[in-house]
Amino acid sequence: MFRIIFLLYIVTIWGCGNDRSALEKRRIDLGVLNRVEGMAAEHPDSALMLLHTVDESSLMKRQERARYSLLFSELLDKNYIDLETDSVIRPAVEYFSQNGKYEDRAKMYYYLGRIHENAGRTEEAVAAFVSAEKYVGKEQYNLQGLIYSRMGYLYDTQANAEATVRMFAKASDAFRKGGKLRNLSYTLREEGSALILLENKEAANRLFYEALDIACQLKDTLNVLSLVQQIGTNFVFYYKDIKKAKDLLSDIYNRYCGGEIPEGHFALWGYICLQEKDLQKAEYYLMHDTGPDSSPYATIGTYEMWSMLYEQKKEYQKALDYVKRAGELRDSIYVVEKDKLVQNLERQYRTELLRAENEELHTINVYLFIIFLLIFFFFVCVLTLFVYRAKRKEREKEEKINSLKCVLDDWINFLKTLADMAIKMKKKPEQFLETFKENLNLKTGKERFFSNLHAWVNQSHNGIVDYLKREYPHLTDEDLDFCCLLYLKMPVDVMLQMYDLTNKNSLYNKRSDLRRKMGLSPEINLEQYLDGLLVNLAR
Numbered sequence: 001m002f003r004i005i006f007l008l009y010i011v012t013i014w015g016c017g018n019d020r021s022a023l024e025k026r027r028i029d030l031g032v033l034n035r036v037e038g039m040a041a042e043h044p045d046s047a048l049m050l051l052h053t054v055d056e057s058s059l060m061k062r063q064e065r066a067r068y069s070l071l072f073s074e075l076l077d078k079n080y081i082d083l084e085t086d087s088v089i090r091p092a093v094e095y096f097s098q099n100g101k102y103e104d105r106a107k108m109y110y111y112l113g114r115i116h117e118n119a120g121r122t123e124e125a126v127a128a129f130v131s132a133e134k135y136v137g138k139e140q141y142n143l144q145g146l147i148y149s150r151m152g153y154l155y156d157t158q159a160n161a162e163a164t165v166r167m168f169a170k171a172s173d174a175f176r177k178g179g180k181l182r183n184l185s186y187t188l189r190e191e192g193s194a195l196i197l198l199e200n201k202e203a204a205n206r207l208f209y210e211a212l213d214i215a216c217q218l219k220d221t222l223n224v225l226s227l228v229q230q231i232g233t234n235f236v237f238y239y240k241d242i243k244k245a246k247d248l249l250s251d252i253y254n255r256y257c258g259g260e261i262p263e264g265h266f267a268l269w270g271y272i273c274l275q276e277k278d279l280q281k282a283e284y285y286l287m288h289d290t291g292p293d294s295s296p297y298a299t300i301g302t303y304e305m306w307s308m309l310y311e312q313k314k315e316y317q318k319a320l321d322y323v324k325r326a327g328e329l330r331d332s333i334y335v336v337e338k339d340k341l342v343q344n345l346e347r348q349y350r351t352e353l354l355r356a357e358n359e360e361l362h363t364i365n366v367y368l369f370i371i372f373l374l375i376f377f378f379f380v381c382v383l384t385l386f387v388y389r390a391k392r393k394e395r396e397k398e399e400k401i402n403s404l405k406c407v408l409d410d411w412i413n414f415l416k417t418l419a420d421m422a423i424k425m426k427k428k429p430e431q432f433l434e435t436f437k438e439n440l441n442l443k444t445g446k447e448r449f450f451s452n453l454h455a456w457v458n459q460s461h462n463g464i465v466d467y468l469k470r471e472y473p474h475l476t477d478e479d480l481d482f483c484c485l486l487y488l489k490m491p492v493d494v495m496l497q498m499y500d501l502t503n504k505n506s507l508y509n510k511r512s513d514l515r516r517k518m519g520l521s522p523e524i525n526l527e528q529y530l531d532g533l534l535v536n537l538a539r
Helices: 002-039 044-051 062-079 089-098 102-118 122-135 141-157 163-177 180-195 200-218 221-238 242-256 261-277 279-287 294-311 318-426 429-440 442-451 453-460 464-471 477-487 490-500 502-516 526-538
Strands: none
Touching: 002 044, 044 062, 044 163, 044 242, 062 089, 062 102, 089 102, 102 122, 122 141, 141 163, 141 180, 163 502, 180 221, 180 453, 200 221, 221 242, 221 261, 242 261, 261 279, 261 294, 279 294, 294 318, 318 464, 453 464, 453 477, 453 526, 464 477, 477 526, 490 502, 502 526
């Protein structure tokens, strides 16, 4: 029994030790991922080596595995290791397509697009880049530039020069905002190359020179030589200014190549020497040209220059042979290009259709957002109006209560005064009666006891005083006093006392005067008319 307990103890200790070890390994690997993310932009080679030290099995959460997958795909691309399948990036696609921040989703779609581009799946690549464009952040300038530049390259393969210029212009703008000068130099160069195809040579040269200035600042020799070759080609072929081309090329060679002509520029110099009738140098440069053999158009250009060389040397048979070779290659390219043209047009159509659908979807989303804002604003206005009305009713209720309190205070003061007079004049009833009549009189007692008569009747009779003021503006305060007494059903004898009258006819005169001001005919009863107004207000 003791042995069994001892074995269970050992197994438990060993398992806890393993758990602690796994958690510690996971903590270390997550720290490595953080370091790799910080290094990826400036030191992608070192970052990739460091990422290889991470044990992917230690990453327990989907988000962690997706993050590792996206970093791995990014670093492979930055180190010019081209993937053609989505096996590496698949965990990132599955996670970030539905979860995570938009910035990570945009980056995931960009590197997915790069994989499709490497594999020649143009439509899938465009779809991924369009999705990346949709989610990229407003201040993710570098990623914006990468997305637009890759779309520019795709449009270039489809021979769509206008779209190529548009995309590289967007890429240049993004790299300029993000301060990515090296990338900016490349996109300016590509934009200029596309403008050459559109025969906008002036604009192309401006972009080439701007890119050349940046490349010189960065001491990017390969880019400097590529740009100066394009500028020199423009001067030679389009402006026919060989001297300017030679001056520019020589200056760059002296600064970057020790005065030597790069072998990649030999074809250009061969053409320059042919124009200057220096056949010996021309033959040397053409013979040692190491230009882009993969380009059939460059090969055709080389054949034509050989033909020009032999023609000037009066070796016409050799010149004719090169003309034939150039013609045969051009014919073969024409057949291939004819087939490719149809494919490119179809791809171009699909690409534009996809972009149009994306823009339409974006427009719909904008409209839906605006509609949502309008609906939200409407409900806010309704709620505000409801709260305002509720507060106004509360305020009116409070004002009514305060007004009634004032009236009640007046009547309490009146009763107190009567009680005080009754005590003081209990042995002088005639004097008490005279004093009471004086206080009851509207003229003498109004300032003390009847100052809120209008307010009290107005509150207790549905705003009748306000109605009379509004509908019968010619009524005086005394007329309104009389109406209030009628609404209070004050007896005629009391009213005579209040007006200090002895003859009822005088009271009837007041009634007649009131009827006249209100425009009532003799057959209409004044009390019934006033009661009718009150009934209408109650509705």
